[in-house]
Amino acid sequence: MLAERARTLEARSGLPVAEAAYRNLVLAAGGGPDRLTAAADLAVRIAGYDDHPVVYPRRIELAAAADGWRVEREESADGPPALWDFGAVRPAPGTHSLVLASADGPDPAGLVVVGDRAVPAVEEVWGDAWPGRLLLELPATEEQFARLLEGDPAGWADMAAVTVAAPGAPRNTPADRVLVNPEAYGRLSGFGRQVVVTHEATHVATRADTRAWTPMWLSEGVADWTAYRDSGRSPQQIAPELARDVAAGRLPAELPADRDFAAGATGIAQAYEQSWLACELIARRNGPQRLVAFYRAVGADDGQGEDREHRTDRLMRAELGVGLADFTRLWLDEVAALKD
Known part of the structure; x- marks a missing residue:
């Protein structure tokens, strides 16, 4: 019964499914002789995008029927819901991207175009060692x-x-999803939409080079730097909130901490802008490929339990020829120059 349900997932949900199967089934009494509950892992691989199935823990309610058992309800058992839990999905394929959109949400056509532009822009900087394809999910509402x-x-x-790692996929596999907020994204200009998606595509491309010890100012900074690269925008246009702070005499004392990037954090816009400016400084002083090399060195070096700031300092000296303290002083000069 569940095997047939897995086979019909594409028809029921609209997902372009290459593989679907329920695994690790555990049955339990469901409140009566004609009812059962089941815990299972639903493994789904999206055609053309996932090299490994994405695993969704599910809770399933079963009811006895004349010909066996039927599914009355299925929902997420652990972690976030799946996009298709909100209703049918409308797939919109592009050359380099696939948008999975809620059928009752915004038209995904424009997002496909933006995704298709983002992939080659990212490859210009980060090369083609990553799969060079982007999977975006577009729910119907901000609440979803x-x-x-x-x-x-x-x-x-x-x-x-925001870019998330698909659950259940082995590390360093191209199973990242870019989740798009239809309301916040919809308020952006065409240029802003391109920046956002190129930023997220950079996170997908650099997944194999990003570790828990990678400072967020660096990971978010390279994503913004890649997105704004060759845009022709001035630093004041790219970092307007930071420029306003500088004009008002409010200057940072150090590079942004990881906590500054938490959703809803006060000053989060400035944290992103400060990070962009730090990576722009590296690229301007040392060249774009040294920025890429430094980023990859940080991700590749585990430091054997070394303090993160010490590791960053050591690798910055090796790759960029300047220590973290001196780099911070150079960066603070760049921040102060935004008032000019």
Whole structure:
């Protein structure tokens, strides 16, 4: 019965499924002789995008029927819901991207175009060692977007998109999803939408080079730097909130901490802008490929339990010829120059 349900997932949900199967089934009494509950892992591989199935823990309610058992209800058992739990999905394929959109949500056609532009822009900087394809999920509402992230909608209201690692996939596989907030994304200009999606595509491309010890100012900074690269925008245009702070005499004392990037954090816009400026400084002083090399060195070096700041300092000296303290002083000069 569940095997047949897995086979019909594409027809029921609209997902372009290459493989679907329920695994690790555990049955339990469901409140009466004609009812059962089941815990199972639903493994789904999206055609053309997932090299490994994405695993969704599911809770299934079963009821006895004349010909056996039928599924009365299926929902997420652990973690966020799946996009198709909100209703049918409308797939919109492009040359380099696939948008999985809620059927009752915004038209995904424009997002496909933006995704197709983002992939080659990222490859110009980061090469083609990654799969060079982008999978985006577009729910119908901001509330659904927050639920896909297991977050409070108020905390995600200004976040246009976020990249998440697909559950159950082996590390360093191209199974990342870019979740798009239809309301925040919809408020952006065409240029802003391109920046957001190219930023997220950079996270997908650099997944294999990003570790828990990678400072967020670096990971978010390279994503923004890649997205704004060759845009022709001035630093004041790219970092308007930071420029306003500088004009008002409010200057940072150090590079952004990881906590500064938390959804809903005060000053989160400035944290992203400060990070962009730090990576722009590296690229301008040392060249784009040294920025890429430094980023990859940070991700490749585990430091054997070494303090993260010490590791960053050591690798910065090796790759860029400047220590973290001196780099921070150079960066603070760049921040101060935004008032000019």
